[in-house]
Amino acid sequence: MSVIELHDAYIMQDVNTVLQKVSFELEKGEFAYLVGRTGSGKSSLLKTLYADLPLGAGVGTVVGYPLQKLSLGKVPFLRRKLGIIFQDFQLLFDRTVAENLTFVLRATGWSGKAKIQQRISEVLMRVGLANSAAKMPHQLSGGEQQRVVIARALLNEPLLLLADEPTGNLDPDVADSIMRLFVEINNSGTAVLMATHNYQIIKQYPKRVLKCENGQLLDSARASVVLPE
Known part of the structure; x- marks a missing residue:
């Protein structure tokens, strides 16, 4: 089963086409990197996949939802099956870690205090923050x-994690520990598409590479993709 299928897709940013005739599939449980220069279309592609930008043309399906016919009312249901990891964290800084996670669970239809607390404990343990529930984000x-952002993305047991530069602002040791966490999440069956500029990580953890270049998407599954040194 594919969690992403794009055929001849046109990725738009405002009225400009940033990528054209994009065709690729990502299978359930697969891991791929998304690389390319700033402005090459990586973030626009990710935003199209979680329906923040409309698909310009072509056909696209993400976790079973067709992008070209997706009504606004269906977007939350699509996103419940995704874990989205933003570059700038987007945590609520006036709430504790547990309150940040509770907010997302309630917004996605969870109820029952005990159930919510248990799910929060599970995801925090999974990301190695079992003792941080009561902390404020600035204390971390x-x-x-x-x-915490990864824990938030895992709350609804997503089929697919979309990560935009998750190690971008972190020093190498911390980036490596975050990367190991992604590999572990992937090994347990969640597909991962990770946009990154960190070519060191790609060398260390080699996986399939999708590269945005000159308006095209190159795929290492079909041809060799050259990474910058």
Whole structure:
């Protein structure tokens, strides 16, 4: 089963086409990197996949939802099957870690205090932050904040994680520990598409590479993709 299928897709940013004739599939449980220069279309592609930008043309399906016919009312249902990890964390800084996670669970239809608390304990344990539920985000390091963001993305047991530069603002050791966490999440069956500029990580953890270049998407599954040194 594919969690992403794009055929001849046109990725738009405002009225400009940033990528054209994009065709690729990502299978359930697969891991791929998304690379390319700033402005090459990586973020626009991710935003199209979680329906923040409309599909310009072509056909696209994400976790079973057709992008070209997706009504606004269906967007929350699509996103419940996705884990989205933003570059700038987007945590609520006036709430504790547990309150941040509770907010998302309630927004996605969870109820029952005990059930919510148990799910929060599970995801925090999974990302190595079992003792951080009562902390405020500013009491955490950058790496710990990123782990909270990953925990938040895992709350609804997504089929697919979309991550936009998740190690972008972290020093190499912390980036490596975050990357190991992604590999572990992927090994347990969640597909991952990760946009990154960190070519060191790609060398260390080699996986399939999708590269945005000159308006095209190159795929290492079909041809060799050259990474910058």
